[in-house]
Amino acid sequence: MAQKPSIPKGTRDFTSVEVTKRNYIMDAIKRHFEVFGFLPIETPSFENSETLMGKYGDEGDRLIFKILNSGDFLSKVSDDLYTKKDALALTSKISEKALRYDLTVPFARYVVMHQNEIELPFKRYQIQPVWRADRPQKGRFREFFQCDADVVGSTSLWQEVEFVQLYDAVFNELGLKGITIKMNNRKILSGIAEVIGAKDKLIDFTVALDKLDKIGEEGVKNEMLEKGISETAIEKVQPLFSFQGSNKDKLESLSALLASSEEGMKGVEELNFIIDAIADLGLEQAVLDIDVTLARGLNYYTGAIFEVAAPKEVKMGSIGGGGRYDDLTGIFGLKNVSGVGISFGLDRIYLVLEELNLFPAEITENTKVLFINFGTKEAMYGMKAVKKLRQNGIKAELYPDDAKMKKQMNYANKRKIPFVVLAGTKEMEEETYTLKNMISGEQEEVSFLEMSEKVR
Numbered sequence: 447m448a449q450k451p452s453i454p455k456g457t458r459d460f461t462s463v464e465v466t467k468r469n470y471i472m473d474a475i476k477r478h479f480e481v482f483g484f485l486p487i488e489t490p491s492f493e494n495s496e497t498l499m500g501k502y503g504d505e506g507d508r509l510i511f512k513i514l515n516s517g518d519f520l521s522k523v524s525d526d527l528y529t530k531k532d533a534l535a536l537t538s539k540i541s542e543k544a545l546r547y548d549l550t551v552p553f554a555r556y557v558v559m560h561q562n563e564i565e566l567p568f569k570r571y572q573i574q575p576v577w578r579a580d581r582p583q584k585g586r587f588r589e590f591f592q593c594d595a596d597v598v599g600s601t602s603l604w605q606e607v608e609f610v611q612l613y614d615a616v617f618n619e620l621g622l623k624g625i626t627i628k629m630n631n632r633k634i635l636s637g638i639a640e641v642i643g644a645k646d647k648l649i650d651f652t653v654a655l656d657k658l659d660k661i662g663e664e665g666v667k668n669e670m671l672e673k674g675i676s677e678t679a680i681e682k683v684q685p686l687f688s689f690q691g692s693n694k695d696k697l698e699s700l701s702a703l704l705a706s707s708e709e710g711m712k713g714v715e716e717l718n719f720i721i722d723a724i725a726d727l728g729l730e731q732a733v734l735d736i737d738v739t740l741a742r743g744l745n746y747y748t749g750a751i752f753e754v755a756a757p758k759e760v761k762m763g764s765i766g767g768g769g770r771y772d773d774l775t776g777i778f779g780l781k782n783v784s785g786v787g788i789s790f791g792l793d794r795i796y797l798v799l800e801e802l803n804l805f806p807a808e809i810t811e812n813t814k815v816l817f818i819n820f821g822t823k824e825a826m827y828g829m830k831a832v833k834k835l836r837q838n839g840i841k842a843e844l845y846p847d848d849a850k851m852k853k854q855m856n857y858a859n860k861r862k863i864p865f866v867v868l869a870g871t872k873e874m875e876e877e878t879y880t881l882k883n884m885i886s887g888e889q890e891e892v893s894f895l896e897m898s899e900k901v902r
Contacts, residue, residue, distance in 0.1 A: 456588025470809045475593045479571040489552040495544045501551045509578045512541040545577040549594045558778040566599025596787030606750045607723045618730040621804045624757035626733045630740040637710015642679040656741035663687045696736045748772040756798045765794045815865040815901045816858045817844040
């Protein structure tokens with residue numbers, strides 16, 4: 447009995463309509479990447495394990511898909527190690543490669559390996575799939591595309607300003623109104639940890655704070671207590687849970703809170719610059735909002751951090767995010783190369799556009815006209831017209847088989863092709879075509895030029 451086919455959890459097949467809609471999003475993102483001066487690169491789908499491991503924190507490392515070595519990989523494992531059943535030790539012996547977790551670490555590796563071929567600052571974009579061994583749920587998959595843009599080799603805050611504008615430009619073209627670009631700075635978070643006496647608990651502090659929208663204020667406080675952050679320290683950060691007012695109001699409150707922290711005040715200064723620049727330049731429709739609880743989980747962010755929230759009427763996690771990483775290439779031996787980048791969440795953007803019915807109807811239009819096949823001579827007559835229509839940018843095709851008329855008409859109906867052309871002996875002699883409108887049922891005999899204009 448034949449095996450019933452299936453696909454792994456967290457992966458998907460895409461229909462032609464879905465692919466078309468995804469391409470619509472990627473084309474818009476790619477177009478703006480290039481308008482903003484970013485250059486395309488691509489990296490392998492899998493990397494050496496040592497390139498990826500240890501770059502995303504413990505949580506991230508657990509989500510990396512490992513690839514088994516080829517051949518008899520167990521023969522290289524000692525009986526002692528095999529008997530101990532130590533998963534981490536065993537994995538390092540039987541797996542030397544892994545599927546990429548994101549595009550940022552591979553990009554850092556790329557910069558180091560190609561440092562003599564690129565000009566700094568180097569602006570690159572990548573649109574490629576990544577893989578994470580995560581628990582699948584709405585908007586979260588194990589295989590998904592990332593659409594990244596990064597700049598390395600510049601510490602200028604104008605880069606952050608441009609990324610805010612880039613987010614705004616892309617979502618404005620996609621017709622997605624009401625998005626919020628949340629922004630914070632890791633220096634501010636470090637400064638807060640410093641002034642409350644929890645500097646040694648910075649990672650635990652930021653990871654817990656980042657969950658505020660998921661587990662609420664009490665949940666965050668409980669997690670901080672569990673991680674060893676004192677009640678006194680938690681009381682000092684109470685103002686963070688109720689920060690309100692304009693961006694300027696929030697920055698003034700932060701300045702008061704962080705007055706004794708040099709690093710924290712540097713973060714406030716950087717946010718002030720970005721906020722002032724965007725206020726002068728303006729945005730098409732996005733709202734830029736300082737969110738002091740925004741932490742983002744990845745350890746390599748050192749400055750500004752971004753997260754894009756979908757319109758409030760859609761229940762969806764972030765649809766974009768990123769930030770500044772001052773020395774990511776340092777992990778590969780190239781020191782003091784600052785970088786900043788953002789990513790667009792293609793799959794989540796798709797779900798948001800679908801829910802809000804924002805995909806233009808015309809992007810999923812398929813073949814405009816189908817030529818009925820009556821035989822070899824008639825098919826050749828039709829194919830000559832099909833060729834000319836295609837040269838004029840009109841989607842046209844010939845039914846490949848000399849099948850019954852009913853079957854060919856049903857095919858056109860099922861594919862929702864709006865026009866059908868019937869061309870037999872009479873039409874061939876008169877060099878005309880009988881054009882049938884499949885929606886109204888009307889048909890008329892027309893010249894090629896008339897047919898082309900009506901179909902278009």
